[in-house]
Amino acid sequence: MLRQRPAASARAIFLALDRARAAARSLYVHVPFCFHKCHYCDFYSIVDRQDRQEPFVARLLRELAAIAPWAGALDTVFVGGGTPSLLRVDLWQRLLTGLHERFRFGPVAEFTVECNPETVTPELMGVLAAGGVNRVSIGAQSFEARHLRTLERRHDPASVARAVALARGAGITRQSVDLIFGIPGQTVGEWEADLGAALALGTNHLSCYDLTYEPATALTARRDRGEVTPADEDVEIEMFAVTLGATRAAGLARYEVSNYARPGDECRHNLAYWRQEQWLAAGPSASGHLAGHRWKNTPRLDDYLSIDDGGFAPIADHEPPEPVRAIRERIMTGLRLTEGLDARATLASVRAECGHTRAAALASRAEWHRASGHLIEDAGRWVLTESGFLLADGIASDLMGAVD
């Protein structure tokens, strides 16, 4: 039974927007089911209970119908989680059909689904491929059983290669593998081995994440109790260097702090985030960005299922447009890219929004980082150097601080 609550819903945000101007070209869909909660993960997910998958897909399709008028022809779709590949095949079919009924896809649309290697079956891959999915992101994390245990991942390391092969076999031509380094106890040599194993799969995209201790995760609690010892900073820095070298040798280029791709195979959906383009979002805890608004759906599956405001989901958070905030966000995410940040455009927008003094302050901070060897100005763009990438947060914080 659906309940109508006067809770804040995304509806109000959408209705205030001009559909023509807010024509998003990207869509993110969140599938919240997981086998279990991974120790390092702070994404919203709930341990799978098969009985809620069906109502979830029905609810998701209603939300997709509600938000679809604000989409243009989609360039990218990304289904993340949770573990989207945990969704039953018949439900996947309904979801994919529903998506195509509600949205137009551009000619070279990128459609990615996140997969847990153990859930990848020929049947699922076939359904995904038939539904237009042309990219899978496979969460390998590590090929060492010991490190997988630290991360509380249960899959067999060999399942990764199988999953990649199955995706290929089904005609999903683009595959990405996720790896984590800086795992407690992991040596540089072990990381090199993991990297080698991943690159040997011949995928055209690799994400290598330095293990992050997110607040309120089990791993962080274990660290705080002294049960695990975080990797030494020097070791992590060496691992970054090793990653750069190995991926380069394999023909993959870094295009973001943690992402490496064969040229042309960068994840366009993620680039849309980092370039601060617009995207729609559906599913619990999904975040959207449209005409300067940022909002986040309720993270609670119960609320998502039970509260339905003409299809729109209840929201947990909303930031209305604010030009200065947008500039700061642009700086923050732009610096994470090897393409960098358009210096002239950034300075011009700062000048327009905050005045000459702030723009001059920003320029002088950028110059300071340039002089420190952490940033270069290349064809009018601010681009972090290799050492600069390691300090991206501090540099971003500093440049953002000049803008207020």
Place this chain on the structure above:
Amino acid sequence: MVVALPYDPPSMAPPLQIRNFSIIAHIDHGKSTLADRLLQATNAVSAREAREQHLDSMDIERERGITIKASAVTVLHHHQPGQTTDELESDFEPPAPEQRSGDAAMRGPASLRAPVAASLPLYMLNFIDTPGHVDFNYEVSRALKACEGAILVVDATQGVQAQTVVNAYLAINENLTIIPVINKIDLPSARSEEVAMEIEQVLGIDAADCLYVSAKTGRGIPELLAAVCEKFPPPRPPLVRQTRALIFDAQYDDYRGVIVYVRVFDGSLSVGDKIRMMGTGRTFNITDIIKYTPKPTRVESGTIGPGETASIVAAIRSLKDVRVGDTVTLDPDPATEPLPGYQPPRQMVFCDFYPATTAEQKGNDFEQLRDSVEKLSLNDSSFTFQPVHSDALGFGFRCGFLGLLHMDIIQERLEREGGVEIVQTAPTVSYEVQIRGDKPPAPKDTTGAGRSVEVVRIENGNAVLEVHNPADLPHPGSILEIREPICRVDIMLPKDKIGDIMKLCLDRRATYKSQTFVSDARDLVSFEIPLAEIIYDFYDKLKGITSGYGTMDYEVIGYRPDNLVKMDILINGDPVEALSIIVHRDKAEHRGRALLRRLREQIPRHQFEIPLQAALGAKVIARETIKAFRKDVTAKCYGGDVSRKRKLLEKQKEGKKRMKSVGSVNIPQEAFMAVLDQGE
């Protein structure tokens, strides 16, 4: 609230007896509770009104449990000289239990009730509360000038402590009659007789004269009141016809301006009188005369006479117009000689206050700090301030305090009452510097508006400067000698800790002076120690060594030259003036190392390596390095992470704004206090 006092003191029919006295004690020996109980015993305070520590008026006093400003309270009391203890007990109303408090309040103070014992002689008791901390000895002594007697309170469990001794000597020097009182005799650990012996041993006051009291339960209070009436002498008779009244305290009130506490010795003061301050020559018209009973109460007759204590309101706008210790006389008929005055308080400890905010807002914050400092100086005339500028910290104030506690109190009040956040530099003492020639040194730079260097006198053709900021030391080549303030430090301590305390003191360049037997368990040891050596952590160390049982008090006795040098601290190659200190040459290296170690902990890692150096002139005597941090990047920043991540980075930036930057190094406020921790 001002209510009319229903008596007319000067014209009142005799026998109105006046007693002016203070209560002096070591901190926490129960002085304030005893004051409460005395007020209650005379029924001047109803039980409902009897808040704890009745005489303290500022919040901050209540929280710290100490008294900052002396206040004078006047109560009336009937007493039959020669009454027996039994009779006294029957007169005494014990602290009112809950159910009685209502009607006690309704009956009001004794002075407003029908006199139960109107036939008995009436005493006007003026008691003057004194602060109980080493920093405020000057306030104690000026309060004592207005008294004929002092109640010396000693805790029955703790015995004679350092401040007991110092305060008792202050009273003895003023020729006051002392009533020794052993307080807290209700406690199981009370060792009342032993403590009486300690008083006799250390102060030479007959143990048999001690009264045994529990301010908490009220035991012994009637006897104490009787002793106050019988043992304390009456005020001396007037010596001259003209009016002479001593200012023993002044407080600033937002509504009434400065309220001046006076003790009349000769003549009288009346509402409407044009008064003259003999020291400053300033004149004012008395608009009101108030006594505290302890409610502010208008003296209805408008006149106070010899021996009386009261506060006067005379439209005085600033505490700067009033000098405590000055004599008030009448402008039309002035006295020729002022009463013997006091030494003005001398600021011994100095530090800088800077507004703790961003570089962009510096202007506004400095204005706010200045407003707060000026406002506070209306309330507390014993701290001094002058504007300073530091390359590292911008514009601020160099402030002078009576001691470390005084400094803490001022900082806290500025932050609390003025709403400004403050970066405070490490405190230094005031030095005397003798330089070649009789000319003051040329200012080193042009930014130093209001530099704290002045020529105080010329000795044998050489100028002596008063320097209380290491940055202001003249060029080493021109310095003949640097003299520092020396204190006589009295330490009361358990005998088994004497060795450890000796070592502590000798480490602090102390000269041993004497050792006095107090009791089988404790001794009083005296040293002469440079003030600079005790303003840091000496008291904490003393407390640590003696497990809290040791107590100390100090008094500055003069200046002495020593081999003192200025040590500079360089951060990333830039000297940071606010961190410069003056040290003994032999200890410079040790201090420098300890200081740099502390700075290394306090200053966060940056994206570059930061060298820290301690230097005497051009010679580097210690160095440390803060390693660069090389990794500061979040692995993931996808669509849903943007808002959270942005807020996180903004927060980091805000955190940095709370710091001060020297060159490109951000230095947190705590680092400027790092100098405080001497390290071992």
